[in-house]
Amino acid sequence: MDKDHGRVEERIYTALRPQEVLDESQYEPWRNMSSLVQVERLVTFSDGTERRDKQYYLSSLPAEAVERIGTYIRGHWGIENRLHWHLDVTFREDHCRARKAYAAQNLNTIRKLALAIVSQRKDKLSIRKRLFTADLNIDYLKELLEI
Template sequence: MEETISAWKGLQTIVRIQSTREIQGKKTQETRYYISDEDESKAAYFNALGRGHWGIENQLHWHLDVTFKEDQCRARAGYASQNLSVLRKLALQIASSQKDKLSVKRRLYKAALDSEYLKKMMGI
């Protein structure tokens, strides 16, 4: 174990997070491990980092599925699915960065109908 740990330069902390969730009466347990170069002794700190990561990850996937209907996409040939995924994430980033009161879905719809709004979104 010492040899493995010394192979990670700057390693300060090894974190183990055990989580339990219950969905429709069925309990599942999961253990996740993380390594860190931070010397923090409070478990709550790493728990907050983990929750923050998964919150961002879940929000991204929610938008990709709901706004872009990514799960319904049937692109399978070659690199089509990877290319479309990159384009969706780019479009989501551009639409999310707009400073107006519209939802991401409405911004995309407005950009499809209004070329001036699209140019504004693209910074052209």
């Protein structure tokens, strides 16, 4: 259970062995998969409204390791959300007006590369301040790029 941002989120993880839920013809292409995982989420907002949803995952971990699978799923989304937060807030990606051909996709790739490079530096500056400093100071930029 998580309590954050004015909501309470509960998750129920259920993991099954694929051969328990699939018939032989369905199971054959997935023979190397160890478990099917269902995540049932109930989100209760501060105004009392609720939202339910289900997500499904395929895992190479055994169904008996459902707690560990849940930890990995939650960790993955934490990483994913932090990435998107930086893209949206630091790089203002949502305000990008590039729409033609592959421009938006190419810019997204460049932003992710820049974020990866800047994130490797271990100093006390925030990501935004590192980018700002690199923009103003060519020596700092060279350090980041290891030139």
